[in-house]
Amino acid sequence: MGIKKKVLIVGGTGYLGKRLVKASLEQGHETYVLKRQEIGLDIEKIQMLLSFKKQGARLVNGSFDDHHSLVEAIKQVEIVICAISGVHVRSHQIHLQLKLVDAIKEAGNIKRFLPSEFGMDPSRMLDSMEPGRETFTEKMVVRKAIEDVGIPFTYVSANCFAGYFIGGLCQFGHILPATDSVVLFGDGNQKSIFVDEDDIATYTIKTMDDPRTVNKTLYLMPPANILSQREVVVIWEKLIGKELQKTCLPEEQFLNSIKGQEHALQAAMTHFYHLFYQGCLTNFEIGDNAEEACTLYPEINYTTVKDYLKRYV
Template sequence: MEQSSRILIVGGTGYIGRRIVKASIALGHPTFILFRKEVVSDVEKVEMLLSFKKNGAKLVEASFDDQGSLVDAVKQVDVVISAIAGNHMRHYILQQLKLVEAIKEAGNIKRFVPSEFGMDPALMDHAMAPGNIVFIDKLKVREAIEAAAIPHTYISANIFAGYLVGGLAQLGRVMPPSDKVLLYGDGNVKAVWVDEDDVGTYTIKAIDDPHTLNKTMYIRPPLNILSQKEVIEKWEKLSGKSLNKTYISVEDFLAGMEDQPYGEKIGISHFYQMFYKGDLYNFEIGPNGVEASQLYPEVKYTTVDSYLERYL
């Protein structure tokens, strides 16, 4: 029997990284988690790392300020998955350029998954500023990966359910509103809503699959391709409550955006791309793309209906 690939996860204590760690361990991969020495002062992250260690993961200390330590970490594994947080006020995504150099120097990696997990940056050259910086940074990492001829898989995971399903896609809210809800445009633009644990599972499934080699894998569970209005209706049916609905035009939605803090501007511009432009689902998957739920029908993904039940 072929041995499971050894996986190094960078950003393993982060929001999506912890799900990838969980899936890697559950699916039987020798799992290595890179951690920086600064983490020793963060009790919650230390406790998380220790829980991973208890479940069989190996902790590997390295630093983006010490290229040799990155190379040493990479040499211990077959696959590297980056789940670095996308704080674009600090350009954390671009830290992966050092990781690309380490992978290139080590010369042993058979697959690299960079930190993307949202909209496909290759399709977002029309994106509104300042949210476009997210896609610009991710494309810089892609360019470095491909220039170094590193085998790779890009993951487009669309909407993280925890951020937008529970709050019915209300800006700044992650729990269902009790009385009223705002709909973007007519509320009928299709989006794709994905449970974060499923993102972890599909990601680990992809790392040894030749069908995903040097391709973009889109996670589009068919029952979760829904408009904002359809998600709201599902909540109303489950909760037995009817919400007062206000429809907001694109002009009104964007009004006053310039007066918002930089981070808020990024969030507003991404909402515009998702719920007005329809950039999560307004394209056909091309020859350099594959769809996760078709590749791995054995994965019993979480539907929006079942996800919403936790809020009852």
């Protein structure tokens, strides 16, 4: 730990991926970004890749349709981090990650692989509601593939991305904070855990070569950000100097609202159900086969929910 590493980031132009590239460069690592042929004529992604290059990253050609190119890209580094998004077609993301596992196995030189997880720990969500359970089941398929071939790994459980949750005061379908009224899930008192996306990237890069986290799950649980929805709303009210009108949405009513929605929306809503009605992020101890990021890296000054919300005032 502390020795600069060669790291390949797959999905570097994505929502979290671009932050991982930035964090890796800031921490002084030799940073490689997979330049996939599939990008085609996506000018924004091309320009982003070129900006990475200008900042010191190395662009490596590769394609998920060309196994050899993936193997050759992986042979140039020591660590692989996958940040491919599964927001739109998750089964496609799982398929790509399995291809990546096969390439890592063949390359035979990787000292650590961090697959694209970064949300709730799927191993704790296998009894969750359908269709949301599919997300966790598919992630466990990738985990099994990694562990079956003996690739050293770290799974990062980052809980709730602040941009998707804090921005909308934890309301489903909102990413900007309300100024007049807010809907609370149940009584609004179930605790969740919120993490700034830049902090997720910083902790991820910090842990990627830490011997204390090899073959373990790293949980991101900033103490000041373990809050209920109601507490998040109160922080916002103090920032804007105004109390919002609050409406509580009963559990049964929320469950009924899931019915009849299209499949992807149903999956997202069931995740919200487990978060804000059942408190699934804070109802367990992390156990012996895991570490907590803020404990391992107290030198990182993470962004609090209050500071995150200030940008919207």
